[in-house]
Amino acid sequence: MLKTSILTLTLCLSLLANSLSNADPLQAEKESIISNQQRIAELRTVNSDIDSNSNLLNSDLEKLNAQLPAVRGSYIKQQSTLKKVEQQQLETPNSASEGLVKNAGFKFYLAERKYKKLNNSIAQLDRQLSELKVARASNNSQIAALNSDIVLSKERIIKLQAEKEDQQQAVIAARKRQQQERLKAQQAQIAAEKEMKALKQKLLAAENKAKSTAQQVSPPVARPAFPDTTTQEQLQLAHKTEAIEAAEEVRPVLILDQATAKEAVEELDKLVENSSNRNKKINKILHVKTYHNKDLIKQSSHTMKYLGNEQYRAKVKARAGANKLIVGGNSWSIDMPRNQQRQSFDFVLDYRNPNKPILSAYNHKFAN
Structure with a gap:
């Protein structure tokens, strides 16, 4: 019954873990901690029941062990009596000795039966106590593993929270850089447009000046191949x-x-x-x-x-x-x-x- 319960709980935990794998990692770790804490509470409840049962079994075992010396003594006594009357029957066989053998044999049978039954009860209690001890040790091992998982989950939560904060800061920084780059690009575009406008104005002024000069100078003078003199x-x-x-x-x-x-x-x-x-x-x-x-x-x-x-x-x-x-x-x-x-x-x-x-x-x- 106990093994079946543990198997069922393990299966449930596995299904829960699979469902959490597709969730948000941070939320999954938090839910994993809650699940592990619940499982620890369940195991501790089971351990409490084991302790109660163990106490009852130990109490019964003490009572049986207290009866054991007397029952064993009666068994040994009846066994000895049976051997004596059987020896007498061999030495002097008669109806009286035969009756004594039958009576001693019946008493020995009852003493032996009681002794064996008591031993079987003690052995059964010992076996039950051993099983409870194994179950409790297994539960304690699971509790330790779950506590370890909780510690790891808490560490991962701290790391994930830090990463999340870093990501948020990175997003904020990236947005800020984008805004700055956009502003810089806009400023550069405005400056380029102003420069282009100024150049066009200069070019227009130069063309107008050239036209005016051309009208004043006659005839036109041929320019040298490399005009670097006065x-x-x-x-x-x-x-x-x-x-x-x-x-x-x-x-x-x-x-x-x-x-x-x-x-x-x-x-x-x-x-x-x-x-x-x-x-x-x-x-x-x-x-x-x-x-x-x-x-x-x-x-x-x-x-x-x-x-x-x-x-x-x-x-x-x-x-x-x-x-x-x-x-x-x-x-x-x-x-x-x-x-x-x-x-x-x-x-x-x-x-x-x-x-x-x-x-x-x-x-x-x-x-x-």
């Missing part, structure tokens, strides 16, 4: 564009020996030292185009810093082969030797005569 210089160069294009290719002065390079550097220093308007000119741009079989393979641009006295200088890594050098509307052709590949060269522009500027180049290491 407006006056651009106009002068524009008038000479056709003449320059038609003229024979101009080559720069390429200095490859150190002595000549030193002389060029000293002459440049003297020209610059005698200058009184170093900061009155803007820098120029040197465009370098490298060709192979008349095909353009590489080009680069470099700033020619104004040094003074119409002298400009740029530091350029040489590219071997055919190169075209362009400054404003002026161009030069140069074949850079292969042994000078990737060497740093100083390109110096003497612009004292705008109609015929001179471009020279020497290895940068010679200038030091």
Whole structure:
């Protein structure tokens, strides 16, 4: 009966656990604690009943054990008497001794029966007490396991609550970040729209100014290929564009020996030292185009810093082969030797005569 009850309760708990598995984990743990506490209460009630039954059985056992010495003594006495009369019957067989044997045998039968019955009762009580002890020990083991489960459930509840709080905080933080990002995006969009509007206004103003200027200037002046000089210089160069294009290719002065390079550097220093308007000119741009079989393979641009006295200088890594050098509307052709590949060269522009500027180049290491 007790085993059946335990099996039924176990099955119920299993079904309950399965139903809780699909529920909210936090709620499932709370319900598991309640279920385990109820089961512990039931087991303790069963243990209380076991204790009551055990007390009754122990009381009965004490009474039976108290009877045992007398019953055992009677059994032994009747057994001894039976043996004596049986011996006498053997020695002097007669009707009187035969009657004594029968009487002693009947008394022994009654004593033996009582003794065996008492022993069976004691053994049965011992067995029942043992079963109750086993049941109580099993219940105590279940109670300990359930208490352990309750402790684990409480720990999991603490963890789940912390995770839930963290998730809530994470959701709040994520929403806050989204709001901030949305606000930032809106602000960026507004700023971009303002910038675009301002650019359009500037562009419109520039177009209007260009139209106004075009109406005032006549005839139009051709612009140089690389407008990096002053407006006056651009106009002068524009008038000479056709003449320059038609003229024979101009080559720069390429200095490859150190002595000549030193002389060029000293002459440049003297020209610059005698200058009184170093900061009155803007820098120029040197465009370098490298060709192979008349095909353009590489080009680069470099700033020619104004040094003074119409002298400009740029530091350029040489590219071997055919190169075209362009400054404003002026161009030069140069074949850079292969042994000078990737060497740093100083390109110096003497612009004292705008109609015929001179471009020279020497290895940068010679200038030091």
